[in-house]
Amino acid sequence: MLEPVRFDTRLLEFYNGPMQQKVHSISEIEKVELHQHVDGSIPIQLTWQLMKSHGLNPVETIEEMERLLVLQPGEEGTLLSYLDKFQYPQWITQFYENLSLVVEGIVEEAVKNRVKLLELRYSPIIHTYAGLTLRQAIRSVLTGMNQARSRHDIQLGLVIIAMRQQGPHIAKILARQAISEAQHLHKRTGVVGFDLAGAERGNLPRLFKEAYEIARTGHLGLTVHVGEDEGPVCIWQAIDELGVSRIGHGCSAVSDKELLRRLARDKILVECCITSNYQTGAVKRGQEHPIYTFLEHGVPVAICTDNTTVSATNQNQENEKLAGCLSLEQLARIHQEAKTFSFITAV
Numbered sequence: 482m483l484e485p486v487r488f489d490t491r492l493l494e495f496y497n498g499p500m501q502q503k504v505h506s507i508s509e510i511e512k513v514e515l516h517q518h519v520d521g522s523i524p525i526q527l528t529w530q531l532m533k534s535h536g537l538n539p540v541e542t543i544e545e546m547e548r549l550l551v552l553q554p555g556e557e558g559t560l561l562s563y564l565d566k567f568q569y570p571q572w573i574t575q576f577y578e579n580l581s582l583v584v585e586g587i588v589e590e591a592v593k594n595r596v597k598l599l600e601l602r603y604s605p606i607i608h609t610y611a612g613l614t615l616r617q618a619i620r621s622v623l624t625g626m627n628q629a630r631s632r633h634d635i636q637l638g639l640v641i642i643a644m645r646q647q648g649p650h651i652a653k654i655l656a657r658q659a660i661s662e663a664q665h666l667h668k669r670t671g672v673v674g675f676d677l678a679g680a681e682r683g684n685l686p687r688l689f690k691e692a693y694e695i696a697r698t699g700h701l702g703l704t705v706h707v708g709e710d711e712g713p714v715c716i717w718q719a720i721d722e723l724g725v726s727r728i729g730h731g732c733s734a735v736s737d738k739e740l741l742r743r744l745a746r747d748k749i750l751v752e753c754c755i756t757s758n759y760q761t762g763a764v765k766r767g768q769e770h771p772i773y774t775f776l777e778h779g780v781p782v783a784i785c786t787d788n789t790t791v792s793a794t795n796q797n798q799e800n801e802k803l804a805g806c807l808s809l810e811q812l813a814r815i816h817q818e819a820k821t822f823s824f825i826t827a828v
């Protein structure tokens with residue numbers, strides 16, 4: 482579905498510089514993915530195969546399973562109904578080998594979309610129901626990433642998510658576990674960042690200040706899901722009290738001019754997830770996506786998928802959605818610039 486856009490690309494000075502390499506199609510653009518969840522991005526075929534092999538399939542056919550894993554048109558409109566789709570993948574992602582396998586599958590799909598740098602994010606605590614420790618739950622994902630990296634030309638890193646509804650104390654425990662597997666401590670793919678996700682209402686960012694302090698001390702990059710289901714006041718808190726250098730979604734920032742200026746001035750990147758934002762109701766159908774306002778105001782952005790399976794999308798498709806207003810060169814430039822905001826350092 483095309484959304485109305487009043488965006489004037491002449492305003493896009495930042496992204497109008499000369500390109501090193503001419504691109505002829507979206508699939509040719511080298512992409513940078515900074516916001517993608519493991520749980521919501523497992524290829525359907527792989528989820529099905531693992532469910533069948535464990536006798537854990539809740540339905541009889543892969544077509545029925547697909548309807549449970551992918552957000553259906555009638556299910557759109559709220560963040561909570563979107564988050565419901567994450568229930569079934571968790572049946573199989575409680576086991577070390579499965580977690581490694583699903584991560585390899587996700588990386589392979591990203592490679593097909595010419596993603597050259599991929600930060601995956603994941604909350605280990607919701608993968609410990611079968612007895613994995615937090616550290617094992619983190620290592621299983623890193624194992625999959627390291628295996629994928631040995632086969633593909635792609636930079637990888639893991640962002641650890643604390644879930645708001647589990648409260649500030651659990652968030653601190655997760656931050657400590659995250660820094661124990663920090664990329665800078667090992668000569669392999671590791672944890673590069675810390676994030677907060679889950680229902681925003683009633684769980685203000687400032688409650689998680691100490692967890693972010695731990696992550697910062699451990700030299701992790703800081704981002705946060707914010708402004709998806711709450712107003713700009715939460716984004717201000719995330720910047721001022723958590724000290725994040727990137728923001729996940731941040732849709733409500735467009736209603737606050739002062740905040741837009743702050744994001745531009747301090748070069749705080751917004752991880753924009755076009756398809757997902759319409760599905761969760763963060764942006765209403767028929768409204769222009771905030772990414773254009775961010776670009777107009779000089780706020781750095783990244784084009785992200787959020788959840789390739791739940792949202793039935795991929796990097797090529799997300800870029801396609803913007804191609805009506807932005808040239809291929811501008812899209813390529815957005816990815817180039819987004820790379821400088823990655824938490825991944827050379828391994």
Ligand SMILES: [Zn+2]
Pocket residue numbers: 516518678706729787
């Ligand atoms: Zn997200």
